[in-house]
Structure formats: C-alpha cells, structure tokens
Amino acid sequence: xxxxxxxxxxxxxxxxxxxxxxxxxxxxxxxxxxxxxxxxxxxxxxxxxxxxxxxxxxxxxxxxxxxxxxxxxxxxxxxxxxxxxxxxxxxxxxxxxxxxxxxxxxxxxxxxxxxxxxxxxxxxxxxxxxxxxxxxxxxxxxxxxxxxxxxxxxxxxxxxxxxxxxxxxxxxxxxxxxxxxxxxxxxxxxxxxxxxxxxxxxxxxxxxxxxxxxxxxxxxxxxxxxxxxxxxxxxxxxxxxxxxxxxxxxxxxxxxxxxxxxxxxxxxxxxxxxxxxxxxxxxxxxxxxxxxxxxxxxxxxxxxxxxxxxxxxxxxxx
Amino acid sequence: xxxxxxxxxxxxxxxxxxxxxxxxxxxxxxxxxxxxxxxxxxxxxxxxxxxxxxxxxxxxxxxxxxxxxxxxxxxxxxxxxxxxxxxxxxxxxxxxxxxxxxxxxxxxxxxxxxxxxxxxxxxxxxxxxxxxxxxxxxxxxxxxxxxxxxxxxxxxxxxxxxxxxxxxxxxxxxxxxxxxxxxxxxxxxxxxxxxxxxxxxxxxxxxxxxxxxxxxxxxxxxxxxxxxxxxxxxxxxxxxxxxxxxxxxxxxxxxxxxxxxxxxxxxxxxxxxxxxxxxxxxxxxxxxxxxxxxxxxx
Numbered sequence: 001x002x003x004x005x006x007x008x009x010x011x012x013x014x015x016x017x018x019x020x021x022x023x024x025x026x027x028x029x030x031x032x033x034x035x036x037x038x039x040x041x042x043x044x045x046x047x048x049x050x051x052x053x054x055x056x057x058x059x060x061x062x063x064x065x066x067x068x069x070x071x072x073x074x075x076x077x078x079x080x081x082x083x084x085x086x087x088x089x090x091x092x093x094x095x096x097x098x099x100x101x102x103x104x105x106x107x108x109x110x111x112x113x114x115x116x117x118x119x120x121x122x123x124x125x126x127x128x129x130x131x132x133x134x135x136x137x138x139x140x141x142x143x144x145x146x147x148x149x150x151x152x153x154x155x156x157x158x159x160x161x162x163x164x165x166x167x168x169x170x171x172x173x174x175x176x177x178x179x180x181x182x183x184x185x186x187x188x189x190x191x192x193x194x195x196x197x198x199x200x201x202x203x204x205x206x207x208x209x210x211x212x213x214x215x216x217x218x219x220x221x222x223x224x225x226x227x228x229x230x231x232x233x234x235x236x237x238x239x240x241x242x243x244x245x246x247x248x249x250x251x252x253x254x255x256x257x258x259x260x261x262x263x264x265x266x267x268x269x270x271x272x273x274x275x276x277x278x279x280x281x282x283x284x285x286x287x288x289x290x291x292x293x294x295x296x297x298x299x300x301x302x303x304x305x306x307x308x309x310x311x312x313x314x315x316x317x318x
Numbered sequence: 319x320x321x322x323x324x325x326x327x328x329x330x331x332x333x334x335x336x337x338x339x340x341x342x343x344x345x346x347x348x349x350x351x352x353x354x355x356x357x358x359x360x361x362x363x364x365x366x367x368x369x370x371x372x373x374x375x376x377x378x379x380x381x382x383x384x385x386x387x388x389x390x391x392x393x394x395x396x397x398x399x400x401x402x403x404x405x406x407x408x409x410x411x412x413x414x415x416x417x418x419x420x421x422x423x424x425x426x427x428x429x430x431x432x433x434x435x436x437x438x439x440x441x442x443x444x445x446x447x448x449x450x451x452x453x454x455x456x457x458x459x460x461x462x463x464x465x466x467x468x469x470x471x472x473x474x475x476x477x478x479x480x481x482x483x484x485x486x487x488x489x490x491x492x493x494x495x496x497x498x499x500x501x502x503x504x505x506x507x508x509x510x511x512x513x514x515x516x517x518x519x520x521x522x523x524x525x526x527x528x529x530x531x532x533x534x535x536x537x538x539x540x541x542x543x544x545x546x547x548x549x550x551x552x553x554x555x556x557x558x559x560x561x562x563x564x565x566x567x568x569x570x571x572x573x574x575x576x577x578x579x580x581x582x583x584x585x586x587x588x589x590x591x592x593x594x595x596x597x598x599x600x601x602x603x604x605x606x607x608x609x610x611x612x613x614x615x616x
Contacts, residue, residue, distance in 0.1 A: 021452050026464060033468045040470070140600060144540040144592035148551045149585040152567050156578040167574050255457035259548055263571075273460070274552055277467045285467040289460050296455055 007308050015301045022293045023072055026286055031064045037084055040280035058084075071286075080287035083276075090287045094269055096173060101268035103177050105257055107184060108191045112249070116196055117242055120203025121230060124211060132204075139197035147256050151190040151263035158186060169264040187260045194256055195249050202248075206241040210234050240307045247303030251296050341529060345601045354597030361591040365410030372404035376561040384570075384577040394577050397570050398559075402580040409561040409584060413550070416477050417542035423481035424538060428488025429527065433519045435489065436496025437505075446493065450486035458483040458545060463554075471554040480545045484538055491534055492527060499526045533606055536599025540592050547588050563588050 038054040039046050055061050071081060080090035123132040142150070159167035169183035177184070210216065211234055219233050258270035265271070269288060276284035345351040374380050378400060385395040393402030435446035453461070462479035469475050499505060505522050513521075549555040550564030558565060563584035570580045 018452060018455055022455055025452060025456075030464060030468045033465070040467075140596055141589075141593055144544060144596045145589040146544045146547050146551070146564075146592070148548055148564070148567060149589050152571065152574075152581050152585050153589075155574060156582055160575050160578050251455070251457040255459035258459055258463070259551075262552060262568075273463060277463045277471070277552075277554065280467050280470065282467055285464055289456065289464045292460050293456050296457070300455075 004308065008305065011301060011304045011308070015297050018297050019294060020072075022297075023075070023290055024068070026289050026293070027068045027071055028064065030282065030286060031067075037280075037282040040084075040282060075287075075290065080291075081283040083284045084281045090284050093284060094272055094288070097268050097272055100171060100177060100266065101257060101261070101270060104184065104187055104191070104261070104266065104268060105253060108188050108195065108253065109246075111188065111192055112195055112199060113246060115192070116199035116203050116246070117238075119196070119200045120242075121207050121235070121238075123200065123204045124207030125226065125230060127208060135200060135204075139201055142193050143197040143201070145194065147190055147194050147259040148263050150193050151186070151260055154186050154190055154193075155263070167264075169266040171267045173267075183264075183266075187264045187266055190260050190263065191253060191256050195253050198252065199245055199249055202245040203238065203242055206238050206245070207234065210237045213237075240310055243303045243306050243310075247300050250299045254292050254295060341532060341602070341605065345598065345605050348601045348605070350597050350604070351601030354594045354599075354601060357590055357594030358598060361410065361587060361594065362414060364407070364587070365414045368407030368410060372401075372407040374401040374404040376400065376405045376408040377559045378404075384573040384580075386577065387579055393579050393583055396566065396577075396580050397573055402583075405561040405566060406563070406580075406584055406587075409563045409566055410587065412473065412556050412560070412562055413543065413546055413564065413588070416473060416546045416555070417480075417539060420477040420480035420542045420546065421484065421535070421538045423477065424484035424488050424542075425531065427481065428485045429492050429524070429531070430519065431485070432489040432492030432494075433496045433523045433527070434515065436493040437500050437515055437518055437523060439497075443493070446489055450490050453483070453486040458541070459548065462545060462549065466549075466554050471549075471557075473555055473557075476546060476549050476555045480542050483545070484541065488534070488538065492530065495527060495530050496523050499523055529606075533599075533602045536595050536602065540595050540599070543588070543592055543595070 037058055038051050038060055042050055042054060052061075059067065074081065078091065080094075082088065083090050083093050119131075119135055123129075123135045126132060155167045158165045165182055165185050167186075169187055171177060171183065172180070216229065216233060219229055224233070257268065258273055260266065261268045261270035262274050269291070273285065273288045275281075276288065346355050379398055380401050381391060381395045381399050383395060383397055383399045385391060385399070387394040387402075391401050391403060393406055396402055396405060431446060435443045458480075461483050462476065465479040465482070466475055500523065505518060508518050508522050546555060547564035550562045551568045553565070553568060556562035556565055558569070566584045567581050570577065574581060
C-alpha cells in the first residue's frame, strides 16, 4: 500500500472509531445517569406506575445494550429516533432547520477563512506593529466574551440605536433564506467575532514561526520584496497549519451556533436543541449531539485529508 | 511547556519564596497584569458586595415593566417591573461562585488523573489520553446540554457538567508536564526507592505543578464563566426569579428596543470580567514566554 493511501485509511479508521466511541459515550452515558426519558416526560406527575407504563411504551424496559444497538443501527439508516412526548421522528423535526444552520455556519466559515489568514499574516509580518497591536487588543477582548453578550450588544447597537438591521432573525419558511440577507448579518457577525479572535491568534503564531525559518531568511537576503516573500514563499507553508486551525474552530463554531440561534431566534438546529433540552426531550437531544459530533469528525477528517494531499513528500513517494 | 517547568525549577534554586508567589508578583507588576487584576477585582467586589448595596429586593416589583432609567431606578426596571440596579447588584455572585466551583472540581479530578497517567505511562496513560481526546470531539456546550437534558437543569448540575468538560483538558495539560517532571532525577530516585505511584504523585510531582496551575487557571476560569453565564442565559442555570447577569439578558430581550440598558449593563460586566481574567492570563503567558494559544482555549 502506498504511504498516501495508508495515511488516508488510518485517518478514516480513526474517524469511524471516534464516532462509535462518541455514540457510546452519549447514549450509554445518558442511560447511566439517574432519570430517563419517561421520568423526564412525566415531570412532577410521575408515579411509579405511570413511569413503568411509559418506560414500556418507550421501550426503556429492554436491556441498555440492546437499545444502544438499535439506536446506532437506526442512525446509520437515517432514523434518528422519535421526539418526546409527541413521537414525531426527529428527522421530521429538524428537516427544514438543518439547511438554515448549514447556511449560517457556511457563510461564517466562508468569511472566517480569508479574514483569519489575511489578519493573521499581516499581524505576523510586523509583530508589535500597529495592525498587530490593534488586532491583538481586539482579539483579547473578543476571545473570551460569551457569544450571547456579543450578540445582544450587536443587536442593541445595530437594531436599536442605528436601526440598520432586525434584532431578531425570524425566517419565513415560504421564502428562500438568501432572499433576505439582512437577517443573516447579525448572527454571522456574532459567530465571526468570537471564531475570528481565536483563528487570527493561531494563524499569526504559525506565520511567525514560518517567517523565522532559514529559507525565508535566505530569500530575504537575496533581496526579495516583503510582499512577495509573504505570498510566494511563506503562505504555501502555512496552508496546512491554517486548515488545521480552522478545523479546530469547528467545535467552537457549532457550540456558538446554538447560542447565536437562541439570541436571534434563528430557526435552526441549535434552537431545536435548546428547546429539546428545556423540555427534556432526550431522544432529540441525543440525536442532535450525535449529529454535531458527526459534523465535527467529518470536518476534521476533511482537514486531515487536505493536509495529507497537500504534502508533496507523501505524493512523491506514492 | 518546558518553560513552565524551567521557571519553577529556577525558583526552587532561589528558595527565597515559593515559585508560584514570585510569579504572581511579577505578573501583577506588568501593565497588562495590573489592569487585569484591577478589572477582575472590581467585578468580583461588585458581585460579592453588590447584594448588600442593593436599594430594593431583587425580586420585588417596584414599578411598571421596562421603565426608563430614572433617579429612583438607575438602570430602569426589567420585564416584570423589578428594579434593574438591584437585580444587577445581586446577579453576579452565583456566576462567580459557580464558575469557580466548576474550575476547582475540574482541577481536583484532572490534576491527579493527569499526574497519575504521566507517572504510570503504559496502558493507563494511553487510556487517559484516548478518553480525553474523545471528549474533546464533542463541543463543551453540547456536552453539558446533554447532561442537563438527562438529569434535569440545576445550578449544581451546571457546575458538575462544566467540570466534566474541563477535566479532559486539564488531564492532558498536566499529563504532559508530569511526563517532563517524571524524567528528572529526584523522581527516578523515588522510583528506585520503591515508593508507590500515589506517593510519587503526591510528594514529588504535585509540588512541581503549581506554576503550570497558575498559568492554566485563567483559561479554565474563562471557559467556566462563559459556559455558566451562557447556560443561565439559555434558562438552564440559575432558576428565575433569582437575579443573574446571564438570565437578565434573556429575560429582558423582548424589551430590547424600549429599555436596552438592563441588557447592556449585565452583559458588558460579564465581558469586563472575562476580559480582565484574559489580561491576567496573557500576562502570565508572556511572563512564561509562550503564546496564549498553546494553553488551549476551548
């Protein structure tokens, strides 16, 4: 087997293993905790008889490993389980919301990548220069500010004081999301603010490391212009780390989506998750947590693959 | 990480005062460190002294809902007509205490785990790293949400959930430092003497982890503050009608256009707190000569 292929197979295997282990952690972890879907659904009205009846109805009286197996195999066939207490399939609950969340996260990512690379590279070019110091001050402020605070303050500034944008992003299901870009601006801006702070810092650090390497010094001594040095010589070497940095931001971004969708009442999967947690609809919560993990593992796999394919050393030997 | 340990080793040679205390002094001596300490101190003073200064009961209805700021009510009133200032003054204590408790629990579980895995090596080590990595594949917020859905939302579950999220991160960092410390002569000597792993961890390793703990503390605390306040915002932490900064933002969001102050002030105060902790953490990182990123924000 060529080294390229072996690398790819290894990463794929690790990804599948992570998913199976995460599913076990989520499903078996929840079953091991006190309280189950039946007691959660009944709330204060729970009597032992009622709970026992409901447990039987939900199939909770079966052994836990059997239930886990059924859940996992259902998941593989696209059956995410049934929402409580209505019994509606989770797939139906989230069907029209997945796209909204994908648009929100996708637009954010599409803006995050170029912005993070440009800001990070420019900051690294002149460490402690004006751009670097102002970016550093901004990232230091934003990096740890809770997203709901950023969102609420942006809403006050842009919706209440300036009156430029709507304070809530209510989606009209009968019209395509893209036809009203104004409702996307504040949610995207909020997500971008916190994700950008982290990415810029990490890309700046990587860039500084690359710029200190001997081959850059040699190029500089040969009289190559700074901008050319950056674009032609340094940038190709930060592509791989930059991809990793951005993939590293995906879990953070998805956590942020949950908050941002709640702040702006944006009808997406994150808002569904919060509603499900509030009503203790365990099957929906488990399914959405698993979907999030799938998305994270998939993006990290894609990032790994891209890095492997971009590495000429592996290509040559293959 | 090497610099972390090098610093504590240098300090040990000096022996004039404990390394951690020396580091703390030098950090507060820098401009950023001093600013951070002042901001954190101010917000904490507000959070803990505020309840004694509140002019009204935080749960008493005193005026019409969303009344504008006035002489009687400096921050106006909230969605139910309760005094905004009193709720603000009373709303920080739970956040500070819960975040601190979560961080403390994470260290109490994570440091022994990391130290044990680092000293023991082998299967224990691989197992600890694998479980940590697995938990890092699920976003912190989603992990805590699953836990809250299973057990039912409450403030103590929020603290436990956040601690559980932080444990793998703490374990990884302290495992790495332990591996470094464990390679040194005095640990080898202790092993040769036939001391048990537990005794080596407690007597040889843990005393060398203080510097790292102080450098890492800011990251954990910030992550906890962000999570605790976000969960309160989502209505899953502090239960109403009690006052809480995160809860105040969501409770009053419907009145955003009429009375924004009651949202902006508590929100901005949380931001000042995390910013202050971050300034302090950054000052630590600079003092130890490493980038803030390698500490691993969530």
